[in-house]
Amino acid sequence: MANGFFTDTTLCIGCKACEVACKEWNQLPAENYHLSGMSYDNTVALSATTWRHVAFIEQIGNGSHATAATDGANRPGAQAVSESIRQQPGPQVRSGDGLLGEHRWLMMSDVCKHCTNAGCLDACPTGALIRNEFGDVYVQPDICNGCGYCVPACPFGVIDLQQADGRVWKCTLCFDRQKEGLTPACAKACPTQSILFGDLAELRARAEKRVGMLHARGITGAYLYGGPDEHTSVGPLNAFFLLVDEPHVYNLPVNPQLPQSKVLPAYLATALTATFFGVATLYTLLAGRRWSKNPLSAGFPLRGMREKTMRWGVRRNRA
Amino acid sequence: MTQTQRDQAVQVQRSGSTAPATTYYGRPMIKRPTWKWYIPLYFFIGGVAGGAAFLGGMAQLFGGEHHRATVRHARWIALIGALLSPLLLIADLGRRGRFHHMLRILKFSSPMSVGTWILTTSGMISGVAAVKQAAEDDFILPRQSRIGRLARAVPNGPLSLLQAVFGLGLGGYTGVLVAVTAVPLWFAGVLLLGPLFLATSLASGASLLALLALFRRHKATAVTAASDEQARAEVEQVATVAAAAQLGLSVARELATPQQVARPLRTGLWGAIYQVSAVGAGMLAPLALRLPAQVRGRAVGRSISAAAATLSLVGALAERFAIVEAGKQSADDPLAYQEMTKSKPGEARPTATQQAQRANIHEGFEPGQVVQDRFVR
Numbered sequence: 001m002a003n004g005f006f007t008d009t010t011l012c013i014g015c016k017a018c019e020v021a022c023k024e025w026n027q028l029p030a031e032n033y034h035l036s037g038m039s040y041d042n043t044v045a046l047s048a049t050t051w052r053h054v055a056f057i058e059q060i061g062n063g064s065h066a067t068a069a070t071d072g073a074n075r076p077g078a079q080a081v082s083e084s085i086r087q088q089p090g091p092q093v094r095s096g097d098g099l100l101g102e103h104r105w106l107m108m109s110d111v112c113k114h115c116t117n118a119g120c121l122d123a124c125p126t127g128a129l130i131r132n133e134f135g136d137v138y139v140q141p142d143i144c145n146g147c148g149y150c151v152p153a154c155p156f157g158v159i160d161l162q163q164a165d166g167r168v169w170k171c172t173l174c175f176d177r178q179k180e181g182l183t184p185a186c187a188k189a190c191p192t193q194s195i196l197f198g199d200l201a202e203l204r205a206r207a208e209k210r211v212g213m214l215h216a217r218g219i220t221g222a223y224l225y226g227g228p229d230e231h232t233s234v235g236p237l238n239a240f241f242l243l244v245d246e247p248h249v250y251n252l253p254v255n256p257q258l259p260q261s262k263v264l265p266a267y268l269a270t271a272l273t274a275t276f277f278g279v280a281t282l283y284t285l286l287a288g289r290r291w292s293k294n295p296l297s298a299g300f301p302l303r304g305m306r307e308k309t310m311r312w313g314v315r316r317n318r319a
Numbered sequence: 320m321t322q323t324q325r326d327q328a329v330q331v332q333r334s335g336s337t338a339p340a341t342t343y344y345g346r347p348m349i350k351r352p353t354w355k356w357y358i359p360l361y362f363f364i365g366g367v368a369g370g371a372a373f374l375g376g377m378a379q380l381f382g383g384e385h386h387r388a389t390v391r392h393a394r395w396i397a398l399i400g401a402l403l404s405p406l407l408l409i410a411d412l413g414r415r416g417r418f419h420h421m422l423r424i425l426k427f428s429s430p431m432s433v434g435t436w437i438l439t440t441s442g443m444i445s446g447v448a449a450v451k452q453a454a455e456d457d458f459i460l461p462r463q464s465r466i467g468r469l470a471r472a473v474p475n476g477p478l479s480l481l482q483a484v485f486g487l488g489l490g491g492y493t494g495v496l497v498a499v500t501a502v503p504l505w506f507a508g509v510l511l512l513g514p515l516f517l518a519t520s521l522a523s524g525a526s527l528l529a530l531l532a533l534f535r536r537h538k539a540t541a542v543t544a545a546s547d548e549q550a551r552a553e554v555e556q557v558a559t560v561a562a563a564a565q566l567g568l569s570v571a572r573e574l575a576t577p578q579q580v581a582r583p584l585r586t587g588l589w590g591a592i593y594q595v596s597a598v599g600a601g602m603l604a605p606l607a608l609r610l611p612a613q614v615r616g617r618a619v620g621r622s623i624s625a626a627a628a629t630l631s632l633v634g635a636l637a638e639r640f641a642i643v644e645a646g647k648q649s650a651d652d653p654l655a656y657q658e659m660t661k662s663k664p665g666e667a668r669p670t671a672t673q674q675a676q677r678a679n680i681h682e683g684f685e686p687g688q689v690v691q692d693r694f695v696r
Contacts, residue, residue, distance in 0.1 A: 036344075038344045038346075041344075044346065045346060045347075055343060057343070119500075119501060122426075122428040122429060123428075123429050123431065123499075123500075124426075124429060125421050125424070125426065125429045125431040125432035125435055126417075126420040126421055126423055126424070127420075127423050127424040127426070128420070143417075143420055143423075144413075144414070144417075144420075145412050145413065145414045145415075145417035145418060145420045145421070146412050146413015146414045146417075147411075147412055147413075147421070147431065148352065148353040148354060148411075148413065149429070149431045149496075151350045151351075151352060151353050152349065152350065152351070152352040152500040152501055152502050152505075152646075152650060153499075153500050153501060154349065154350065154501060155349070155501045155660070156348075156349070157347060157348055157349035157350045157501075158350075159350070160350050160353075161353045161413055163353075163413075165413070166412075166413030166414045167413055167414060168413075208674070208677065208678040209678060210678075211671075211674050211675055211678045212675055212678030212679045213678075214675075215671070215672075215675035215678070215679075216679075220671060220672070220675070221671055222671060222674075222675070223668070223669075223670065223671035223674045223675075224668070224674060225668065226668075227668065227674070229668055229669050229674075229677075230667070230668050231666065231667055231668060232667050232668075246341060248341045248342065248343075248657055249341050249343070250343065251342070251343035251346060251348055251653070252348075253348060253656060253657070253659075253660035254657070254660055254661055254662050254667055255660045255661065255662035255666065255667040256660055256667075257501070257506070257659070257660060259499045259500050259501050259506060259509075260428045260429075260499055262498075262499060262506075262509045262510070263427075263428055263430065263495070263499045265509070265510055266430075266495045266498055266499055266509055266510055266512075266513050267430075267495060267513070269510040269511070269513055269514055270491040270492070270494065270495055270513030270514055270517055271491075272514075273491070273513070273514035273517050273518065273564070274487040274488075274491060274517060276564075277373070277487065277517070277518075277521055277557075277560070277561065277564075278377070278483075278487070280557065280560045281373075281374065281377045281557050281560075282377065282381055284553050284556045284557055284560075285377060285378060285381040285382040285383075285386075285553060286381060287553075288382060288383050288385070288386070288549060288550070288552075288553040289381065289382060289383040291383065291549055292383030292384055292385050292546070292549070293383075
């Protein structure tokens, strides 16, 4: 059985130790020093040089849509934000449904999902992307030639090209540490056990138990995303999550689709069209062949063409 | 206008409804394609070469004697395409020196891998065909030289058949390559982009052949002149069929695409370029110019023919660039991606309640129970 991550977002305190540990162990460069205006999230997204990303979602007041489509750059001061959020329509959060009742500050440490059916892996034309002996999706840096096809093939927007380096990078699930029997850096650094690393079967059993526990404690929105019962074409995820709100809130797709699940029908549709063009061209050419047997008869397919051509011939001669 | 009103206006503008959609600060959910201008230009050049190679191969196999020029032109176009295409593709790589890593494997799940081999094979076939053509024409390569004799000995039948088949492959695979991604705009037309790219390839390839036929100097006799006109008329007939297919597939793609997903090709700069240049100039105009004469069984006038062919080529170029650039915009739109990946509750995974029930059945959970940690070293 493969190794993976179970990220329990109800335990995350947003300390970003996972981000730092990942950057340190994997020697990844810093990206920027922008203030995004997106709560405490100045990392913004996973990238070629950021393989753990802690998302922060502020849900203040009754609405669970505190952050709906509001670009960080356009946001006014905190007071005005909470005021505008209060006025926004949205489903009411039942009291006791949230971790803190009315107000919630959700945090989630995002990472490559190491999908069972991985879009990047299926797309890679060089064989640089492989599934390693621990069941995880890994980019071999000595093979990747930076074609970039895996980038739009990832249903979670994880893998990315690093322009300066010319290759794609993403979480390796600390392949090097695993080979030495060590826990990946992020899981090792997590102070609340929000990130757990281990054998997937054990992690899943533990995660299911945790869902039951949370429901018993009144957090009835808790569920596993990417758990063992996933019915998407991507399949169960080797790095799965316990969430307490809709996937969209965490920037995750509800029903992620493996792009290559449609590759055979797409090939067939194209082949069918090719056959149609073959037949249509054949029809035209064979008609022309009949004409060429007796070119001076003004017949099929182009009546009156000879006459017209003769006229041009005359004009040409005059010139 | 208060901030709330502004936010709602953004909502309405983005989703077309007042229902608040949830995104993560409006951030993209997937990464945008990293391809630079080389790739859409390659789609165009490879497409023209593929379409011309197909038509030339078919003309050699099934066409009359009057298609000699068509075959010759097609072979030279295919050669130029085979020389330019790899250069453009390699230029776009992050590590250009590693282009040959594409040739390590063949993987059917990856249209890029399949396409690499289609391009490689069709390139070699085009090379052989062009050398054979040069030898036959005594052009650069002398007919009686050793290589000339060898090249002329290559049988026309299998060579032309391969050139036609791989020409179609070259024209069509790029559409599948683009479609089989997580980009909402492209994936929405997953079954239509391959056929559309193929139709565009054939329309542009046939148009270039028609254009070259127009520039060809006529022989003095009426028979040879009529032969040339006949050959051009046949090529244009194929171009018209392809343009009609292009139009039909484009309309089908529009109908199959939800409003939020289709936005980048309906609005904005690339939307305008797509609608005006690709569909208007590239599909409708050539049909409008050629069809009136064609349905009456007459030859298309020379100037009209030249205009139609040029517009078709410009349209093909615009279509390639618009679809690639609009795809990048589509990747940046979280609402489009949400539209593409939506599902009914409990369809993608059991609902929270179902999961809790399952957990309690399997684990016999008791409130307050402490779970031992066995996982973290």
